[in-house]
Amino acid sequence: MPNWVKYIALSGIIVAADKFSKIWAEQVLGNGEVVSITSWFDFSLVYNSGAAFGLLNEAGGWQTIFFAVIALLVSGVLVVFIKQLESHERFLGVAYACVLGGAIGNLIDRLMYGKVVDFVHWFYKDFHWPHFNIADIAICIGAAILIADALGVLPDRKIQTESRH
Numbered sequence: 760m761p762n763w764v765k766y767i768a769l770s771g772i773i774v775a776a777d778k779f780s781k782i783w784a785e786q787v788l789g790n791g792e793v794v795s796i797t798s799w800f801d802f803s804l805v806y807n808s809g810a811a812f813g814l815l816n817e818a819g820g821w822q823t824i825f826f827a828v829i830a831l832l833v834s835g836v837l838v839v840f841i842k843q844l845e846s847h848e849r850f851l852g853v854a855y856a857c858v859l860g861g862a863i864g865n866l867i868d869r870l871m872y873g874k875v876v877d878f879v880h881w882f883y884k885d886f887h888w889p890h891f892n893i894a895d896i897a898i899c900i901g902a903a904i905l906i907a908d909a910l911g912v913l914p915d916r917k918i919q920t921e922s923r924h
Contacts (some may be wrong), residue, residue, distance in 0.1 A: 763842045766856040773860025777893040778867065784878035784892075801880050804888045808874040823873045830866040833861055850904055850913045857901030864894030 787794065788804035795801045808823060837859040869874040877890035900921050909915050 762844060762846055766841045766844070766852040767838070767859075769861065770855065770860035773857065773893070773897045774867070777860070777864030777897070780893045781868065781876040781878070784821050784876060788878055798883075799881065799883050803880050803890070804880050805877050806872070806874040807877050807890070815885065822868050822894040827866055827869045830862045830869070834862050834866070837862070845847035851908060854908065856900040857897040857904070859901075861894040861896070861898035861901065864892070864897070 771842050784802065784804050788802060791804075793801050793803045821870050841852060841859070844855075865875050875892065875894075877892050879891050879896075879897070881888040904913070
């Protein structure tokens with residue numbers, strides 16, 4: 760089995776986990792319920808029609824189409840990148856798979872509802888981090904791996920550099 764199939768499968772697992780968690784959130788939290796985990800963390804349902812952190816949430820609707828198109832374009836590019844990976848570029852493969860799975864997870868919401876289902880909520884006293892979801896977590900993990908790769912701290916990069924000398 761080609762390596763790229765594994766990364767596409769990982770993206771599919773992320774999409775499925777995201778979708779199932781959002782179904783759970785809407786069923787359990789849909790009536791304004793809050794599931795408290797700690798004094799600084801809970802699950803509570805919100806809908807985000809904007810970008811990350813609610814940016815452009817009140818933009819009038821054009822943002823839904825805009826972000827859906829961006830997600831489609833990024834997804835297409837990521838699939839191409841995944842198919843071009845060398846066998847030793849495992850961390851990049853995971854990074855691309857995480858971003859792809861997250862982008863598709865949120866894209867599904869935008870296409871189905873015109874907004875994204877968010878339900879993970881961190882806060883401290885009056886400070887509230889914007890709600891997020893599994894797709895957002897996957898995108899952040901993928902972005903962190905890409906930053907680490909750009910800084911040259913991943914083993915994949917060291918293997919690639921050493922093999923050139």
